[in-house]
Amino acid sequence: MNSLLLADLQKILIVGMILLTVISVSRRNLISLINMYSFQSFILSLVILLIFFEDKKIILLYIALLTIISKCSFIPILLKRTQKSMKIHVDLEYNLFGPTTSIFISLLIFGMLFFLFLGIKEQLGANSLNYISIIFGMSMLFIGMLIIIARKKIITKIIGYLMMENGVVLLSIFIGDLPLLIEILILIDLLVLLAITSVLGFGMNSSVENFHVKLNPFRKWFKRVSEE
Amino acid sequence: MNNFLLFAVVNLTLVLFLSPLYISVIKKVKAIIQGRRGPSIIQSYRNIFKLLKKESLYSHNSSFIMRVAPYIDFTGSLLLSLFVPLVFIPNNSNVFGNIILFLYILMLGKFVIALSGLDAGSTFGGMGSSREMSLSAIIEPTIIVVFAAVVFSFDSINFFEIIKSSLLSQNHIFLWLLLIPFIIIFITESSRIPVDNPETHLELTMIHEAMILEQSGKNLALIEWSSAIKQLLLIGIIVNIFIPIGISTSMNILALSIAVIIFFVKSLLFAIGIGIFESNIAKLRFFRIPNLFAISYFLSFITILIEVLL
Numbered sequence: 441m442n443s444l445l446l447a448d449l450q451k452i453l454i455v456g457m458i459l460l461t462v463i464s465v466s467r468r469n470l471i472s473l474i475n476m477y478s479f480q481s482f483i484l485s486l487v488i489l490l491i492f493f494e495d496k497k498i499i500l501l502y503i504a505l506l507t508i509i510s511k512c513s514f515i516p517i518l519l520k521r522t523q524k525s526m527k528i529h530v531d532l533e534y535n536l537f538g539p540t541t542s543i544f545i546s547l548l549i550f551g552m553l554f555f556l557f558l559g560i561k562e563q564l565g566a567n568s569l570n571y572i573s574i575i576f577g578m579s580m581l582f583i584g585m586l587i588i589i590a591r592k593k594i595i596t597k598i599i600g601y602l603m604m605e606n607g608v609v610l611l612s613i614f615i616g617d618l619p620l621l622i623e624i625l626i627l628i629d630l631l632v633l634l635a636i637t638s639v640l641g642f643g644m645n646s647s648v649e650n651f652h653v654k655l656n657p658f659r660k661w662f663k664r665v666s667e668e
Numbered sequence: 669m670n671n672f673l674l675f676a677v678v679n680l681t682l683v684l685f686l687s688p689l690y691i692s693v694i695k696k697v698k699a700i701i702q703g704r705r706g707p708s709i710i711q712s713y714r715n716i717f718k719l720l721k722k723e724s725l726y727s728h729n730s731s732f733i734m735r736v737a738p739y740i741d742f743t744g745s746l747l748l749s750l751f752v753p754l755v756f757i758p759n760n761s762n763v764f765g766n767i768i769l770f771l772y773i774l775m776l777g778k779f780v781i782a783l784s785g786l787d788a789g790s791t792f793g794g795m796g797s798s799r800e801m802s803l804s805a806i807i808e809p810t811i812i813v814v815f816a817a818v819v820f821s822f823d824s825i826n827f828f829e830i831i832k833s834s835l836l837s838q839n840h841i842f843l844w845l846l847l848i849p850f851i852i853i854f855i856t857e858s859s860r861i862p863v864d865n866p867e868t869h870l871e872l873t874m875i876h877e878a879m880i881l882e883q884s885g886k887n888l889a890l891i892e893w894s895s896a897i898k899q900l901l902l903i904g905i906i907v908n909i910f911i912p913i914g915i916s917t918s919m920n921i922l923a924l925s926i927a928v929i930i931f932f933v934k935s936l937l938f939a940i941g942i943g944i945f946e947s948n949i950a951k952l953r954f955f956r957i958p959n960l961f962a963i964s965y966f967l968s969f970i971t972i973l974i975e976v977l978l
Contacts, residue, residue, distance in 0.1 A: 448841040455845055462963060539956075539959050540958045543962040543966060547962075547965070550970070554977075571978060
């Protein structure tokens with residue numbers, strides 16, 4: 441395949457990833473949020489596979505396979521099970537910014553990163569594709585953070601965190617060689633996080649505010665114990 | 669000048685006689701997906717023909733605006749059809765094909781129709797005009813940024829040159845990102861489903877239909893025809909920028925007829941796609957529409973940054 445065409449294809453895929461992140465800032469249906477995350481991970485694995493066809497490094501193939509197995513199938517299934525146990529389907533509440541404001545803030549984040557990094561583009565020694573992926577990875581990181589800040593339901597926050605992690609992978613794939621070990625460690629991290637949050641999600645009825653109510657008996661108990 | 673005359677004749681004929689077809693094609697596709705038989709393909713032609721034979725009635729309270737608005741709108745649409753090369757690209761012209769002028773004439777028609785909605789003094793017309801104007805105020809920045817992205821990436825402000833350079837160079841894959849914002853603009857401008865429902869006359873949901881509720885007879889026919897023309901022109905822009913295959917640049921009769929056939933197929937496929945898209949999606953609440961526009965703004969902003977600065 442033509443290398444220019446390949447680079448263009450990669451650019452489109454990366455933009456698709458960031459687009460999915462931006463849409464999930466304002467999306468309300470939880471199932472479609474989870475589907476969007478798994479689709480985003482699928483695009484990420486496609487990007488990695490395209491780099492593999494160019495560079496022929498076998499480690500990239502492993503990372504792509506790992507992404508497909510864990511992030512496209514395993515984590516979404518777990519998330520859907522958690523969502524089922526929570527008995528909620530939509531996340532309507534926002535903390536600080538409304539949905540449209542959040543999209544414009546993410547546009548602001550992207551623009552700021554773009555112009556900040558333009559100054560050190562030469563030092564990075566990056567061609568345009570590398571530069572795009574660095575910027576987009578960084579902005580996916582921050583937009584994921586925006587999701588965590590702006591949304592109220594715990595399951596949406598988890599999805600924000602997972603999208604942040606996708607941004608990290610995108611960033612590290614293009615900026616240098618990512619050892620397979622670290623990738624596996626990150627994945628284990630994600631799975632543990634998911635397990636913990638689903639355990640918590642059962643208990644706290646899916647919103648952080650309710651958590652305090654649930655913890656209140658513990659506080660009383662602790663107070664009593666310490667007084668005695 | 670001979671070249672441009674041919675272009676004008678071909679474009680005007682195509683636009684006048686082909687435009688009502690797409691409305692009924694979209695309706696037919698939606699009907700088939702919903703399991704109905706649906707109206708015939710030529711139903712919109714019949715509607716326009718029937719309305720043209722009827723007399724126009726005016727409210728006692730209405731002024732001259734009600735009487736001139738349909739004609740201004742229709743003339744604007746005919747003028748717009750000289751801006752977008754559908755099957756044939758003429759030599760460059762300074763006036764025709766200018767994107768900024770195109771957008772302003774598009775807005776002129778909307779503005780006049782909104783005024784005529786207010787003119788009769790009925791509550792529905794005023795409501796529709798206010799909704800339409802607030803929507804178009806929200807989408808205006810998005811339209812400008814999307815067209816700016818096109819202008820930046822093709823380095824020209826003229827539709828003729830843009831489509832010509834899109835025809836000559838095939839290396840504009842990155843531009844396909846603009847397809848989503850363009851489709852969102854198409855949906856808003858032709859008041860289709862996630863934004864507005866063209867089939868309903870329900871007080872809560874109608875936007876465009878509420879504005880033209882007071883119009884009747886010939887005037888209504890002109891307004892409907894003009895919105896069909898605008899829809900076809902937007903289809904033409906999208907299809908010819910993204911899939912420029914088959915547009916003829918010479919005045920050869922054979923090449924021209926092949927170009928017409930290819931354009932017909934392309935635009936019909938696009939209309940069918942829009943029909944399928946519409947039947948898979950529900951109408952958005954009015955206050956959630958800005959979200960949609962914000963996303964398309966985001967995409968076109970990204971495209972500008974990457975096309976211009978990298």
